[in-house]
Amino acid sequence: MSEVKYSKEHEWIKLEGEVATIGITKHATEMLGDIVFAELPEKGSSVEKDGTAGVVESTKAASDVYTPVSGEIVDTNQAIVDDPSKINQDPENSAWFFKLKIKDPSEMDTLMNKDDYDKFAKETSA
């Protein structure tokens, strides 16, 4: 079973083989409020660790989505573009954002596990 890791920018990442699935955390959606717009990176494009790889907007404001690891985008989730409210409903599962072919698996080691992330999220939102 592959472990899910988390970034300080509130993305989650699940690595299976050399393909990582990335989305935003439930905590992130709670901070953002109702998400009404999502923009995803283009398939085939390359993204760099901690670079922007999409945008989500609530009624209030726009926020960048960052990629926690580098790689090439191999798939994006059109369902959340068509209905962004899905992101609020199921952020850490069906409402994933994009999949990428990971460039350097060691970048996974820089990310947090669930317990550390939960602690981090609690501390930063207090």
Place this chain on the structure above:
Amino acid sequence: METKKTSLYQLHKDSNAKFVEFAGYQMPIQYSEGIVEEHKFTRNHSGIFDVSHMGQLFIYGGEDLIKDLEKIFPLNLKNLKLNHSKYSFLMDKDAGIHDDLIITKINEGFLIILNAACKDNDFKILKELLNEKHKMVLDVNRSLIAIQGPKSSQILNEIVDGVKNLNFMSGNWFLFENQKVYITRSGYTGEDGFEISIPNNFADKLTRELINKGSKLVGLGARDTLRLEAGLCLYGHDLDKDKTPVEANLKWAISKERISKGDFIGSDIIIKQLTDGVSKIRVGIKPEGRIIAREKTKIFNQSDVLIGEITSGTFGPSVNGPVAMGYVENEFSKKNTKVFLEVRGKKHAASICSLPFYKKSYVKGANQ
């Protein structure tokens, strides 16, 4: 300066409000259900808005006061009937808007509802213009509660009997718990509704009773999406000192009779703009697709020339799509004109559209 709290602060807290500082006040931006649900609930049922941060300016006086105020506001105040309200603006000599407001004729004078961020400056300007001739009270002892949406009339009437007989843009004194409350049938959401001026000590009780009758608290977040769908301006964004009522496409609010006389502050510019036209004008803008163009987004024509800027833009939950307003050069202001909005470095197609985005359902006659 310490942030101020309204009389409903505890109730907001008890209702899990997320707070934001607005015009020096701790105000609820949303509650647990979120902006979209609060917006829809207001459209379908009734939402309660704490707008106590807004200024309630009472100016007392008779015939003299009417004459003095007509030098300031482009309204026919001598014909304004008792308990009737008008939308207007406080302008400078260049017709730049310092605030937009609602003025109501009351028994002893006028009640003017001012924007929170402008009220202290408005007070200073008006005091100077009126030469301290008339008694002016920016009342901090009263709260202002709005209830908006199709069920508002029925709900409020159960608590304050008779409000359902008020016509749109008119008001009266009523009693709640033996306290004098001034209620107008008005609002800023595009829905039928009321604004209630009530002594601070009773604001919490009234609001809790409205909630018990089925209404729900709604935050500033949904207030913004509601007013934008209704095509209504937000001061500091769609209106400011560098814009005139004619440029803001609000000439309907200026009395024709007063224009013909031209004896109010800013009238020279207003008359000139009405005669010669304006170079920029406020329009509705509908982006194609789902892209949201927010305030300060640049607007281009089809030849890629900059022609204006968005002043308000968001996602409209009832329209189920993005909505925006902004100022464009006059020649591009015609309905259905194709324009392009620059969002995050890319140009997105949009078109000029008429306002409102959402059809209003104000009650015109009584007993509805």
